[in-house]
Amino acid sequence: MPGEPDEVGHILVVDDDAMVRQTITNYLEEHNVPAASVSSRQDLSRHLKKAHPSLILLDLRLGQEDGLEVLKEIRSHSHVPIIIMTGHSREEVDRIVGLELGADDYLAKPFGLREMLARVRAVLRRHEMGRAAPARDPERGGYRFNGWSLERRTRRLVNPDGAPVLLTKSEYALLLAFLEAPQRPLTREMLLQATRVHEDIFDRSIDVQVLRLRRKLGIDPKAPRVIETERGVGYIFTAIVEPF
Template identity: 45%
Template structure:
């Protein structure tokens, strides 16, 4: 039987600068990806409706009254498609806000295409489920307080059997903490472990990701019982393991 060719991963580029759109289209198509381009929010929605998109490269500053942060919030409210923010502003506040609304990474313009490719591959790689290995299945499941975190399938399921949709960053953060219950992690360590590369570790970046994660896993995010803060240090996972 003839095997079907592997599906090319599909990138949606959202940027109002036609030169940047054309540059990214040419570069990523040469690297073997499918690319759809959009100049604004309306075209982005059309691309998401017509295509199965694997990742979005989203410019922060867009015309028409809808900026990248607004569009990132809209996408994140409906799906967990990875988002990499592209922007000409390299302000720390912009970067933190982008991560707060659910972006998986943030790249300032002007950028090197090879860096964008490396960042994109890293985000997509973290999205891929691990190969199924039956004998390691028990090691791939973390159970706590009735919850089940499936590391192989990258799924989080409640005690009632409902799946909780997590972004790439949220899943990696929870997996890192849940693998080591009782261990206190500094913000710098969490940044290194969840991104897999060297980044400037801003306190608010990690705090924003933890806050988003708490909203999904804590009964009362203001009084967390699973992910607790350690004053002046970082965070610790205190969920009790369950069989």
């Protein structure tokens, strides 16, 4: 197993299969990507206390442990990019849940190592672009919809109960794109441009962001979904939007 580097910049592989860990870490290091690996939730916790990986490749089946719970635990205190790895009969369900819990992408086993490396680089690139993107100039006003409000100057989203809802930079940009063009179908390409995602990233990365935004806007299960899928086109924001 590769050593656990203390510097920022390595990829951490979390999988209980020693062969999988060895294969992935060897391939990453052959392509000049520092890598480390752990086999359990406990080892992962110990690793994160002393090191700061740039990205985590997380298997959703860690022996008897639930990888989704591990994902939830990581997301409770960290925004480190995470790619989940699935490979069992309920993989589609777990993929969706994993994306909604904050995973940045997924790989279905068995997967090609070249695809794995491409996805790792794409997620890292997107994450770095999000951190490096300059803040917009303060903008006045905002939008109201279904009892929610978004203030542009502070980028503050408030739910109908008056509680603030935290948005990432990409989620804010995505919501703003919808609010500026309500009840109008928007293609994935338009939304990718709005969230400043590089064009060579897989198209479904925008689907990940929409899943997250839907989750944050879907507190009341009885309320109609405000972001609908427009088959063959992209997405449409169905709520009545009032600028202020």
